[in-house]
Amino acid sequence: MLFKQQALLRQKLFVLGSLAIGSVLYLVARVGTLDRLQPICPIESRLPPSEPEQIPLRTLQFKRGLLHELRKGNATKEQIRLHNLVQQLPRAIIIGVRKGGTRALLEMLNLHPAVVKASQEIHFFDNDQNYARGIDWYREKMPFSFPHQITIEKSPAYFITEEVPERIFKMNSSIKLLIIVREPTTRAVSDYTQVLEGKERKNKTYHKFEKLAIDSNTCEVNTKYKAVRTSIYTKHLERWLKYFPVEQFHIVDGDRLITDPLPELQLVERFLNLPSRISQYNLYFNATRGFYCLRFNIVFNKCLAGSKGRIHPEVDPSVVTKLQKFFHPFNQKFYQITGRTFSWP
Numbered sequence: 001m002l003f004k005q006q007a008l009l010r011q012k013l014f015v016l017g018s019l020a021i022g023s024v025l026y027l028v029a030r031v032g033t034l035d036r037l038q039p040i041c042p043i044e045s046r047l048p049p050s051e052p053e054q055i056p057l058r059t060l061q062f063k064r065g066l067l068h069e070l071r072k073g074n075a076t077k078e079q080i081r082l083h084n085l086v087q088q089l090p091r092a093i094i095i096g097v098r099k100g101g102t103r104a105l106l107e108m109l110n111l112h113p114a115v116v117k118a119s120q121e122i123h124f125f126d127n128d129q130n131y132a133r134g135i136d137w138y139r140e141k142m143p144f145s146f147p148h149q150i151t152i153e154k155s156p157a158y159f160i161t162e163e164v165p166e167r168i169f170k171m172n173s174s175i176k177l178l179i180i181v182r183e184p185t186t187r188a189v190s191d192y193t194q195v196l197e198g199k200e201r202k203n204k205t206y207h208k209f210e211k212l213a214i215d216s217n218t219c220e221v222n223t224k225y226k227a228v229r230t231s232i233y234t235k236h237l238e239r240w241l242k243y244f245p246v247e248q249f250h251i252v253d254g255d256r257l258i259t260d261p262l263p264e265l266q267l268v269e270r271f272l273n274l275p276s277r278i279s280q281y282n283l284y285f286n287a288t289r290g291f292y293c294l295r296f297n298i299v300f301n302k303c304l305a306g307s308k309g310r311i312h313p314e315v316d317p318s319v320v321t322k323l324q325k326f327f328h329p330f331n332q333k334f335y336q337i338t339g340r341t342f343s344w345p
């Protein structure tokens with residue numbers, strides 16, 4: 001009898017416990033959903049004091065709600081019409097440089113309520129097949145946005161591909177162009193590391209960085225090696241300047257975006273004529289990752305994927321010095337043209 005009562009009591013406790021846990025889980029999920037779909041927590045209190053409002057705050061609410069759903073293809077035509085959503089051609093493009101921090105820059109700019117990112121690299125202007133599909137194909141690749149928002153895409157191959165400046169000019173001659181650069185030797189090693197990882201994944205062997213970067217016949221820097229060529233920023237920029245005035249470019253310091261992103265983002269906001277909206281609240285340092293991560297609101301935050309921030313192989317210091325010397329005159333020219341100086345060796 002006593003056993004029976006105890007069993008009954010245990011059963012009741014189990015049911016009550018399950019109900020309590022279930023309710024808590026439901027509430028957590030619900031708060032998450034609410035925050036994404038119809039934020040109840042006043043967004044104003046989370047933003048720094050600002051100048052007269054130019055961007056409706058509802059935009060922020062929709063950014064993690066409706067626009068997200070739309071991207072997943074869940075929105076109805078009625079919702080699109082009702083909210084006056086459009087797919088707009090980009091008004092700014094992050095054209096490069098590969099391994100400069102292009103993904104981090106795009107994701108961080110996307111924190112701004114007036115910016116909507118194209119998540120994928122579209123490769124419209126550098127890929128002949130895509131380009132042949134025409135501008136409407138490109139537009140259809142763009143995310144939904146409100147008419148007052150600006151769409152930004154990034155495809156780092158644009159910076160180094162010969163045909164791209166003319167093609168972008170034909171689409172929009174007043175487009176804003178963002179270039180994020182890192183110290184050229186570090187960037188080249190980062191580029192190498194990415195390719196190396198791809199080879200290793202396919203169980204392929206690959207040369208050491210030193211062997212690729214230095215011509216074994218001449219012992220000089222191997223300018224045929226793509227990772228070296230990409231880091232000669234001024235050579236590529238000069239091709240772009242045949243089409244666009246220098247004022248249409250903004251250079252982002254990719255090394256500072258890693259260590260102290262906010263000031264770099266504020267410079268971009270200014271360049272894009274956007275009110276300053278990205279704040280320290282939106283960026284927090286994650287010690288485990290060793291990088292800044294993004295905070296959209298109290299519920300939603302994210303770090304970049306593990307493929308961003310790889311450990312670089314050690315490179316022979318004499319090769320590093322040789323490369324730094326090689327890049328030096330090109331860097332000087334780059335500073336001169338862009339008006340942005342870095343403390344690269």
Ligand code: A3P
Binds near residue numbers: 101103307309310
């Ligand atoms: P490494 O992998 O060499 O460290 P891209 O997006 O153009 O491929 O650039 C990748 C680089 O972005 C990474 O290079 C990393 O250093 C840099 N980066 C800048 N900010 C970052 C961030 N917040 N999280 C992760 N990587 C970041």
